[in-house]
Amino acid sequence: MEFVVEMLNIRKEFPGVVANDDITLQLRKGEIHALLGENGAGKSTLMSILFGMYQPDRGTIKVHGEQVKIANPNVANKLGIGMVHQHFKLVSNFTVTENIILGNELKKGFVLNIKEAARRIEELSKRYGLNVDPHAKIEDISVGMQQRVEILKMLYRDAEVLILDEPSAVLTPQEIEELGKIMLSLVAEGKSIILITHKLKEIKAVANRCTVIRRGKTIGTVDVATTSELKMAEMMVGRNVTFKVEKEESRPGDVILKLEGLTVNNNKNVPGLKDFNLEVRAGEIVGIAGVEGNGQTELVEAITGLRKAESGRIMLDGHDITRESIRGRIHKGIAHIPEDRQKRGLVLDYTLEENMILQVYNRKPFSKRGILDKGAIRKYASGILESFDVRSGKGPLSVSRSLSGGNQQKAIIGREIELDPGLLIAVQPTRGLDVGSIEYIHKRLIAHRDRGKAVLLISLELDEVLNVSDRIAVLNNGELIGVVKASETNENDIGAMMAGVKIGGDQ
Numbered sequence: 210m211e212f213v214v215e216m217l218n219i220r221k222e223f224p225g226v227v228a229n230d231d232i233t234l235q236l237r238k239g240e241i242h243a244l245l246g247e248n249g250a251g252k253s254t255l256m257s258i259l260f261g262m263y264q265p266d267r268g269t270i271k272v273h274g275e276q277v278k279i280a281n282p283n284v285a286n287k288l289g290i291g292m293v294h295q296h297f298k299l300v301s302n303f304t305v306t307e308n309i310i311l312g313n314e315l316k317k318g319f320v321l322n323i324k325e326a327a328r329r330i331e332e333l334s335k336r337y338g339l340n341v342d343p344h345a346k347i348e349d350i351s352v353g354m355q356q357r358v359e360i361l362k363m364l365y366r367d368a369e370v371l372i373l374d375e376p377s378a379v380l381t382p383q384e385i386e387e388l389g390k391i392m393l394s395l396v397a398e399g400k401s402i403i404l405i406t407h408k409l410k411e412i413k414a415v416a417n418r419c420t421v422i423r424r425g426k427t428i429g430t431v432d433v434a435t436t437s438e439l440k441m442a443e444m445m446v447g448r449n450v451t452f453k454v455e456k457e458e459s460r461p462g463d464v465i466l467k468l469e470g471l472t473v474n475n476n477k478n479v480p481g482l483k484d485f486n487l488e489v490r491a492g493e494i495v496g497i498a499g500v501e502g503n504g505q506t507e508l509v510e511a512i513t514g515l516r517k518a519e520s521g522r523i524m525l526d527g528h529d530i531t532r533e534s535i536r537g538r539i540h541k542g543i544a545h546i547p548e549d550r551q552k553r554g555l556v557l558d559y560t561l562e563e564n565m566i567l568q569v570y571n572r573k574p575f576s577k578r579g580i581l582d583k584g585a586i587r588k589y590a591s592g593i594l595e596s597f598d599v600r601s602g603k604g605p606l607s608v609s610r611s612l613s614g615g616n617q618q619k620a621i622i623g624r625e626i627e628l629d630p631g632l633l634i635a636v637q638p639t640r641g642l643d644v645g646s647i648e649y650i651h652k653r654l655i656a657h658r659d660r661g662k663a664v665l666l667i668s669l670e671l672d673e674v675l676n677v678s679d680r681i682a683v684l685n686n687g688e689l690i691g692v693v694k695a696s697e698t699n700e701n702d703i704g705a706m707m708a709g710v711k712i713g714g715d716q
């Protein structure tokens with residue numbers, strides 16, 4: 210069997226944590242090889258080693274059977290290895306072509322010929338079914354398209370081995386399906402792919418083999434066709450998992466959040482949310498279903514105060530908060546798990562404990578007469594990190610940037626739930642989380658509801674909206690299409706409503 214890349218017995222230690230402990234991964238030519246593991250298991254570290262961003266402490270890397278030293282990403286590129294990161298590295302006011310040739314101009318003998326580059330990009334785009342316009346500006350194209358630009362960047366540099374780090378985390382369900390087709394066309398042309406993903410369905414749909422790692426160690430490599438999703442999940446977590454969400458019928462109480470005729474402009478200064486009405490009661494979870502970009506951002510930002518309402522009213526506990534400041538709303542009991550954890554969720558250069566008290570540092574017991582009580586802060590932060598199983602090298606003292614993406618997300622969720630808010634707004638709360646953590650977060654959202662609090666859940670994962678919510682409000686083109694009980698609907702009906710078809714009445 211021909212291996213294009215072999216990573217043998219790789220070890221990598223960071224202060225306080227062994228991220229990779231004797232990991233072996235062998236990539237066959239022309240296969241899609243999934244890399245599965247819990248949050249913080251060591252996947253990104255392993256791939257960063259393959260891409261030359263970190264040096265392993267021990268172990269061997271072979272490319273086409275020959276031992277190599279990948280000192281930096283340029284060496285990786287030369288060896289035919291390319292990587293698409295979770296956070297894209299594109300210049301937003303440059304065109305697709307300019308972004309793709311960026312970096313290449315430093316090479317010896319490079320002659321700038323944009324026309325020729327654009328022609329080649331177009332050709333590659335056609336060949337692999339990417340459908341990218343080489344002249345479009347990055348800021349004008351969707352996230353899905355931007356990801357394809359990243360893929361094109363690798364192809365333009367003749368990469369043979371493509372590493373995709375959680376590529377579907379930022380995509381809509383339709384874009385995920387298209388990405389699957391693109392991956393299949395890439396391997397059909399002889400490329401080999403390492404795919405990091407938490408989505409078992411996706412592994413089943415496209416991957417040939419799957420290597421599972423847990424807490425830095427290889428658990429095994431399996432053939433995907435003959436291994437069930439449940440089996441892979443259990444290998445990863447090391448215990449039985451259920452995909453079902455257990456919950457009792459909700460017992461809604463008083464109205465906590467009431468939106469009346471809310472109209473909110475989008476970034477282009479036209480209404481992104483139009484004349485929107487909704488109630489969320491104590492003791493219930495209301496899910497918002499909709500294709501991305503149909504008013505969800507405007508809705509959340511208006512409630513949290515990040516964006517102003519053009520007209521209409523936002524009522525919290527019977528009080529009008531439409532003009533209230535962001536901080537005022539937090540004090541009145543609104544907590545927010547934001548969509549973009551790196552931009553709005555955490556101050557990445559702060560430690561975890563500093564991040565855990567962002568909203569409460571000036572209250573007792575954390576601050577007395579203007580002086581911070583370090584002991585009280587540490588105790589509070591440690592409690593959250595333990596309860597939400599946030600794994601990091603130095604616990605509360607870890608710099609937030611050093612945490613794996615999934616663990617950053619768990620820390621934010623823990624911080625917001627710990628505030629015990631009357632209204633919890635959870636936007637894509639489980640994006641990037643492994644199945645064990647998803648199970649846990651769902652339980653915590655339901656427990657919050659069961660304590661008589663209101664939860665507004667915004668998610669692009671239809672399964673999540675259907676399983677966790679009590680009622681579902683469907684958005685299409687900024688308008689409320691309808692509100693249905695989760696127990697009385699199904700994926701097809703919600704899908705039709707998301708496309709703008711009105712089914713069922715207002716509940």
Ligand SMILES: Nc1ncnc2c1ncn2[C@@H]1O[C@H](COP(=O)(O)OP(=O)(O)OP(=O)(O)O)[C@@H](O)[C@H]1O
Pocket residue numbers: 223224226227228246247248249250251252253254255600601602611612613614615616641
């Ligand atoms: N630069 C770093 N400094 C210190 N610790 C780090 C660094 N990078 C990663 N770690 C730690 O190494 C471990 C593995 O992290 P890694 O990002 O590889 O996990 P992952 O499997 O990719 O997780 P996720 O699914 O959440 O993205 C984590 O405990 C993380 O906190």
